Amino acid sequence: MGTKRLLEAAEEAVHIALKCNVDQAQVATFLVDSALTRYANSQIHQNVASKRGGASIKVVVKKQVGTARVNSLEKRQIEDAVKNAVRIAEVTPPNEDFKSLPNPSSWTPIKGTFDRKTAECTPNFRAEIVKETIDKAHSKSSLIKAVAGSFFTGSFAFSVSNSLGVSAYAKMSRTSLQTTVISSSGGSQGFGSAEQHSKWIEDIEPSLVASEAAETSIKSINPIKIPVGEYEVVLSPRAVASIFMFLGYIGFSATSYQDGQSFVKYNLNRQVFDKSLNVKDDSRDAKTLYSLPVDGEGVQKKKVQLVEDGRVSAESICYDSFTAGREKNRRSTGHSIPPIFRFSSRPRPFNILIAPGSSSIEEMVKDTQQGVFVTRFHYTNPVEPSKAILTALTRDGTFFIKNGEITKPVMNLRYTDSMLSTLKEIPMIGKELDIMAEVTAPAMKLQKLRFTGITQY
């Protein structure tokens, strides 16, 4: 089913809702066709494919709002879901903050986001890529004991129609290859990992991903313990991406901002980060993964400058129509979450791009007297969102830097620190950008990061 058919189904459902005497109605229909081949211990152990479609319905009776979601594109089931939404709205107290569903506005499709080869990739092709990845990793050294990872291919499409005349759609293909390599020598394990994400399967380079993960894994055998405390750090693009994904969620969502739980609220127009830091959310930038022209309400996704020369402002916040309606003269920035995603319904950025600098990772290491190189962070979580305090552990290759050189692998470290402090001094930003799902990031050197704990491996 293409976007045209999805749009017809959405329009039809809106008509059904209007026949039930609602004041406004919005229907977003979607189809997700995905396949994933997962491997561990150097063999495929899970191999799945699923096709799911459905409709997300919102109806408004005066200010009473009812929503329903059905994971089916069958006409009868969508009709039932519309009736459920109407029934819910009729008995729900008015939502005084609700102003209106979005009015129609012009939007422009983004070309070249759908690749049939990626969308229709066969299990045999995925198996070939996985085999190449595993074989390449093992070819690097006899110390490699196990290769794990996943290779995803698929596509998604959604269409949005509302009773005010909104009519919009989006479609794209997506693929990702992720690999973790475990090595072992003398009773010590080493870990390395790498990943690639794209809209086009031709961008995936299994040999490169496998080599990077395997080489890091071997280098990380026999890690030493270092004292916890503040260190200069050189962060790979993956490590940087995980920090900014969380900052996007806790800081730049209109919901967090309006609830007073966002650090942005308390730092408006201040030099909160290093002057060299510029971050935007822009689904039309060629370097972002989710190239969606419109959001889950059919509103054109707008570019939002999240951080400008280290400053955040009221214009850094990402809104959907509901949160925009809570503020005077505010319009949706096109950040309502599309129905294809299962995560939280609050508006938030997921096309985050950090502006590159001019340094290479080698130059960052050379510039570091005593510090830590981080390949990746694991299990990042906010400790105090309003102060942007995060915690996470390093993973899959952490190395000690001494006098401008990487010297030894170190045991994984836990940081607990406010990003308002640690991103205040960014002496160097990488010139290359890596696409890491929702965030496209360069490497970064930070003047200090506070490590508060250490593991045993």
Add this chain to the structure above:
Amino acid sequence: MSIDLGRKSLEKAVKSGASYADIRIGELIDENLTVKNGIPEETSLSQTKGFGVRVMVTGAWGFAASVDLTGKEVEEVTQKAVAIAKASAQVKRSAIPWKKTAGKKDSFSTQMRKDPFKVPLEEKMEILMDADRALAKQSPHIKVSYSFFRSKQEKKLFMSTEGDEIRQQINWCGGGIMAVAIRNGEVQRRSYPSSFRGNFATSGYEFFQSLKLTEHAKQVGKEVVQLLGAEKCPSTVTDLVITGDQLALQIHESCGHPTELDRALGTEADYAGTSFLTPDSLNKIQYGSKIINIVADATAPHGLGTFKYDDEGTIAKKVYLVKEGMFVGYQSSRETSADLELKESSGGMRADSPLALPLIRMTNINLLPCDWKTEELIEDTRRGILMQTNRSWSIDDKRLNFQFGTEIGWTIQNGSKEKVVRNPTYTGMTPQFWGSCDAVSKDDWMMWGTPNCGKGVPGQIMYVGHGCSTARFRKIRAGLVK
């Protein structure tokens, strides 16, 4: 849910070369109600119908799923699963270890007095509006007030080529309240009965009613305002007393996940990680002190992880993971238990929808009580900090180094609960931490439901339970935030 569709799929799978196949046909209904600042912010009903077919062909797995419940689609999806399994077999080191079991024909439903989906929406909404009003009026510093209700029903039919035909209906529901208070840039929150939308149980609407949300609004409001003026949690090494709502997550992260056998065997290495509880440490490693007894119990009454059969037809059971401090067991599946030559699966395979592949998931991971009373436990503590209700969590990929934050803490001085402290955090290493536990209470032991446990690629969200009570841990590092 049609047995005929199931039979059609299994016949097709066998004809296409499968040595084993199963199909799950399911239907989910999920109702979420949220009132925020007196406004019904979320009133949603989500419905999913579909099926998933798992096949074993030439010793390798294939799985495919669809929402289209027609005979034609069932045949095509089964064929797709077979093709996927054949592709899996191209990158195979060894065949899937598998022991045949006798097929079962049975049915099961969660015991409940009142079906939450038959309770009028207005009634549920009125309880939430009432609780929200009660919370908001406690203080002008309360800037955001929330009340939550959630109810889920899962109907599923499991059939396999070994002759299984098992129908189950699982129902769970629950809710909670939360207040956010703000003063001069200081932001604090307090929840009841637990954070992240409350507490949940396999039960009928009577469980939600028993939470009596409005009655607890006063205490929640009082504590969140107290937190605004409280001192920061001191940075110190001290005795720590943890209440059940926080200990539930501690058990979840530091015992539940590391005792999942798929993690220990390396099959989650690419995402959530592996486990420090490696197979060679089974029955050898001292996980905690002698008073620590932890079970995986899918039969626990009202546990969020309670059912009769898992998603590969294994009957629910209670197995010891830790006995008198010793690591003695894993949560396992038919495949992983055969791989490790264990006697049988622990019955832990579940999928979050018929469209997803079953994985080893926690059932109810319960810390068994000792003889202490909570009051006596605090009276017996000379100097320490009492911490309650989770606020943040993080643990490494082998489940050793953890750090948790709670919503509220109190200093304990000479056996008495004293000052409130804000932003409490603590950290440790799993075996040392559980090794330092010297008291577990009995009187406040209860089941806590966690409806949001994430695992797997593609990601799945599962509902699991934890039975536990207040416990004490000696010499723990607290106060990690500068």
